[in-house]
Amino acid sequence: xxxxxxxxxxxxxxxxVLQSEIPVVVDFWADWCGPCHMVAPELEExxxxxxxxxxxxxxxxxxxxxxxxxxxxxxxxxxxxFEAGRPVASSVGAKRRPAIEAELGIVA
Numbered sequence: 211x212x213x214x215x216x217x218x219x220x221x222x223x224x225x226x227v228l229q230s231e232i233p234v235v236v237d238f239w240a241d242w243c244g245p246c247h248m249v250a251p252e253l254e255e256x257x258x259x260x261x262x263x264x265x266x267x268x269x270x271x272x273x274x275x276x277x278x279x280x281x282x283x284x285x286x287x288x289x290x291x292f293e294a295g296r297p298v299a300s301s302v303g304a305k306r307r308p309a310i311e312a313e314l315g316i317v318a
Contacts, residue, residue, distance in 0.1 A: 214257050214266045218273040226267050228295040234265045235314065236297075238281075238288045240272050245304035246287045252307040253289070256316070259307075264316060289314065 217223040217236075227234045237253050239246035257266040271278040271286055281290060281297060291299040291314040301313040311317070 213261065214254060214268055216270070217267050217277075218270050220274065220276055223267075223269060223274060223277045226265070227292050230265055230292070230295075232263060232265055233316075234267055234292040235310075235316070236290045236292060237266065237268045238271050238278055238283045238286050238290070239268060240270060240286055243286050248304040249287045249289070249310075252305070252310060255307050256310065260316065291315070 215226050217226045227236055235253065235256065237246075237249070239250075253266055253268075256264070269277055271283060285302055287302070287304060289301040289310055290297045299314045301310045305313075
């Protein structure tokens with residue numbers, strides 16, 4: 211079962227991403243974004259495959275503009291990997307799970 215968390219305000223983002231003890235894949239997306247809907251099942255699969263070792267969090271850029279601005283999100287979907295509260299890798303655009311994992315440096 212997929213366990214993807216939503217962080218649609220700065221407080222929940224800080225709690226779910228910046229304070230996480232495991233790496234966090236953050237999907238910056240919007241409901242109106244077609245490519246975002248294409249990447250969603252890929253991230254659900256990633257969450258299932260790496261459950262317990264990587265957390266997946268979705269951030270709606272319309273609901274949480276301040277966080278999107280903080281990390282310079284200019285195009286969506288943008289997926290960032292956070293480790294110890296810092297972004298360390300990114301993947302931009304709709305891609306399949308293996309390509310996202312490769313760009314983020316996530317290995318099975």
